[in-house]
Amino acid sequence: MTQLIALLQAGIMFGTVILYGSTGETLAEKSGNLNLGVPGIMYLGGIVGLMGVFFYEMNNPEPNKLVCILIAMASAFLAATLGGLIFSVLTITLRTNQIVTGLALTIFAGGFANFFGGSLNRLAGGVGQISVATTSSAFRASLPFAQDLPPVLGMLLGFGFMVYLAVAVALFVDWFINRTSIGLNLRAVGENPGTADAAGIKVILYKYLATCIGAGISGLGGLFYVMDYTKGTWDSDGGIERLGWLAVALVIFSGWKPKKGIWGAYLFGMLFWLFFYIPDLTRRSMELFKMLPYLVTIIVLVVVSMRRRRENEPPAGLGIPYFREER
Amino acid sequence: MKNDNTCVEPFVRISKRGVPIPVWKAMGIRALALLAALIICAIIIFAIVKLNPLKVYVAMFEGAFGTNKRMWVTIRDMMMLLCIALGLAPAFKMRFWNIGAEGQILLGGIASAFCMIHLSGYLSTLPMMLLMFVLSIVAGGIWGWIPGFFKAKWGTNETLFTLMMNYIAIQLTAYFVALWENPIGSNTVGVINARTKIGWFPELFGQAYALNVILVLTLTVIMFVYLRYSKQGYEVAVVGESQNTARYAAMNVPKVIMRTTFISGAICGIAGFLAVSGASHTISTSTAGGRGFTAIIVAWLAKFNPFVMILITALLVFLDKGAIEIASRYNLNNHVSNMLVGIILFFVMGSEFFIDYKVKFRGGKQKEVQA
Numbered sequence: 001m002t003q004l005i006a007l008l009q010a011g012i013m014f015g016t017v018i019l020y021g022s023t024g025e026t027l028a029e030k031s032g033n034l035n036l037g038v039p040g041i042m043y044l045g046g047i048v049g050l051m052g053v054f055f056y057e058m059n060n061p062e063p064n065k066l067v068c069i070l071i072a073m074a075s076a077f078l079a080a081t082l083g084g085l086i087f088s089v090l091t092i093t094l095r096t097n098q099i100v101t102g103l104a105l106t107i108f109a110g111g112f113a114n115f116f117g118g119s120l121n122r123l124a125g126g127v128g129q130i131s132v133a134t135t136s137s138a139f140r141a142s143l144p145f146a147q148d149l150p151p152v153l154g155m156l157l158g159f160g161f162m163v164y165l166a167v168a169v170a171l172f173v174d175w176f177i178n179r180t181s182i183g184l185n186l187r188a189v190g191e192n193p194g195t196a197d198a199a200g201i202k203v204i205l206y207k208y209l210a211t212c213i214g215a216g217i218s219g220l221g222g223l224f225y226v227m228d229y230t231k232g233t234w235d236s237d238g239g240i241e242r243l244g245w246l247a248v249a250l251v252i253f254s255g256w257k258p259k260k261g262i263w264g265a266y267l268f269g270m271l272f273w274l275f276f277y278i279p280d281l282t283r284r285s286m287e288l289f290k291m292l293p294y295l296v297t298i299i300v301l302v303v304v305s306m307r308r309r310r311e312n313e314p315p316a317g318l319g320i321p322y323f324r325e326e327r
Numbered sequence: 328m329k330n331d332n333t334c335v336e337p338f339v340r341i342s343k344r345g346v347p348i349p350v351w352k353a354m355g356i357r358a359l360a361l362l363a364a365l366i367i368c369a370i371i372i373f374a375i376v377k378l379n380p381l382k383v384y385v386a387m388f389e390g391a392f393g394t395n396k397r398m399w400v401t402i403r404d405m406m407m408l409l410c411i412a413l414g415l416a417p418a419f420k421m422r423f424w425n426i427g428a429e430g431q432i433l434l435g436g437i438a439s440a441f442c443m444i445h446l447s448g449y450l451s452t453l454p455m456m457l458l459m460f461v462l463s464i465v466a467g468g469i470w471g472w473i474p475g476f477f478k479a480k481w482g483t484n485e486t487l488f489t490l491m492m493n494y495i496a497i498q499l500t501a502y503f504v505a506l507w508e509n510p511i512g513s514n515t516v517g518v519i520n521a522r523t524k525i526g527w528f529p530e531l532f533g534q535a536y537a538l539n540v541i542l543v544l545t546l547t548v549i550m551f552v553y554l555r556y557s558k559q560g561y562e563v564a565v566v567g568e569s570q571n572t573a574r575y576a577a578m579n580v581p582k583v584i585m586r587t588t589f590i591s592g593a594i595c596g597i598a599g600f601l602a603v604s605g606a607s608h609t610i611s612t613s614t615a616g617g618r619g620f621t622a623i624i625v626a627w628l629a630k631f632n633p634f635v636m637i638l639i640t641a642l643l644v645f646l647d648k649g650a651i652e653i654a655s656r657y658n659l660n661n662h663v664s665n666m667l668v669g670i671i672l673f674f675v676m677g678s679e680f681f682i683d684y685k686v687k688f689r690g691g692k693q694k695e696v697q698a
Binding site for chain 2: 041054089096099103109111112119176245252284287297306323
């Protein structure tokens with residue numbers, strides 16, 4: 001039982017990272033932009049959030065926790081939005097291929113993040129690895145009432161606030177896409193930009209905003225990874241990149257519905273950590289077990305493609321650049 | 328009252344070029360983009376290390392070509408990247424987004440390492456090389472064929488399928504590394520057959536990497552001919568442009584997809600063979616090292632022309648080696664190279680827009696109307 005709860009906890013932690021990523025990506029894809037730069041954007045969010053508080057903590061001997069959180073979130077969101085802006089300028093205005101541009105963004109941002117993650121401290125004149133203990137503890141502080149709850153419930157409600165924020169953001173985006181008129185316009189842009197344009201919807205503006213704000217949300221996933229998952233340090237073994245790709249997979253898994261993405265993300269997380277909770281695994285079989293989330297993703301992809309249900313289809317205009325004169 | 332004359336003209340007007348612009352102009356635009364990118368890179372380098380950027384570029388050049396040994400390592404890495412790009416070209420020309428080169432390389436690498444470890448002593452050099460070559464082709468090819476099969480049968484999204492195959496291949500590699508680890512407890516395979524050199528590429532003309540060059544350049548010519556002059560290459564192009572057209576022309580589209588993905592994976596498998604048997608003589612989860620992604624951009628920017636790919640790989644590998652040199656001289660980490668490569672890619676990709684489209688600003692238009 002405790003094992004199961006521990007697995008669930010690990011799954012939720014892991015799932016939160018990719019939930020941010022996939023919620024943001026869903027928003028972008030609804031506008032017809034297939035942004036494969038999600039891993040890169042999460043990298044940007046993670047590293048710039050970390051850098052922001054790093055300088056704040058360095059210059060203030062007694063940092064205020066609330067300010068720490070605000071700085072981290074603002075800088076992560078902003079940096080990720082800028083990443084989305086690079087992608088938008090290239091794909092929407094300059095009409096480059098979305099897949100290739102996304103990959104280039106991932107290469108660039110991966111280099112940027114790992115470079116500064118690895119050498120920021122040295123550039124700033126410090127020694128050893130970058131670390132922001134105060135901010136990280138602020139991010140990981142559990143909700144105030146969690147201690148008074150019974151143990152099982154307390155464990156599930158004892159995460160840092162960003163875990164719950166992720167769920168809220170996913171629900172909000174789901175509501176926004178499906179229940180508001182702006183969301184309806186956005187879906188129209190993704191399905192058939194030509195028709196949307198004829199109806200007087202500003203296609204280019206919608207695409208830019210959806211992609212950039214979506215990128216900002218994805219970037220928070222990177223921040224959560226850095227602050228909560230790796231406890232305010234930088235690991236340069238490409239963890240964020242792996243999770244970023246899983247976030248892209250989760251978009252398809254959830255059928256472009258952020259609400260469904262919530263439990264999908266936790267399921268992915270539990271599959272990822274399953275190897276840790278199965279007793280008596282040798283290291284070799286452990287490596288084989290770690291294939292599980294990827295195998296499941298493939299199976300889901302194949303099943304989805306075989307069933308061809310209408311509500312699980314991607315936006316019809318996904319991946320196609322829009323140019324008014326090419327109709 | 329508003330009439331046509333007072334109607335505000337848009338600030339810029341964009342139209343597709345009816346007639347393609349001359350080659351020299353297109354090359355000029357690309358060169359300008361590259362120059363702009365190099366300037367931005369220089370500014371970033373300056374901001375980080377506070378040194379004259381020109382000196383930094385000289386240092387980069389020394390890092391890549393400074394000594395005979397360095398030059399050969401640069402050439403070796405160029406060949407590796409070129410080989411992957413060659414493999415990806417047919418798949419991408421068919422608009423099959425094969426992002427799984429990393430995995431296909433690793434599978435080829437596993438096959439080569441398997442031969443080196445388990446068959447050493449049974450075979451002499453030539454049959455050993457041939458067997459490794461064939462096995463790595465088969466392993467990489469199957470890895471590429473699997474997503475192709477599902478794409479052909481059910482239209483399964485290949486972008487994510489191939490991507491997930493990468494991670495499965497990485498775990499598979501981790502499994503074999505644990506299986507073959509040497510010495511035990513190190514979690515690495517170590518240099519395989521370090522003493523006997525069984526399964527290593529033999530030296531040709533006194534150069535350890537001459538065989539890599541010969542192999543990949545041969546492949547370059549073959550791929551050029553295959554894509555441009557063969558019937559299969561034509562089928563690839565038609566399926567890429569429009570599957571309906573291909574069907575109308577009585578092409579067997581699923582067969583073309585499966586065949587092309589096999590070829591694509593197989594050549595990436597050869598790249599794995601090059602990496603293990605012809606370069607590092609070991610295998611690890613980072614044997615592919617992100618080159619499968621970089622190669623996509625190489626193939627794309629070259630518009631699938633194998634000879635143009637040579638130029639682009641040369642540029643990218645030079646930047647990579649140069650950045651590593653700077654990183655080690657100034658005590659930074661060498662991820663800086665990816666950052667610079669990314670900036671250059673943004674500029675070069677963006678510049679294609681100005682080759683395909685005409686941009687008119689508001690001021691210039693007035694004259695044209697009157698004239």
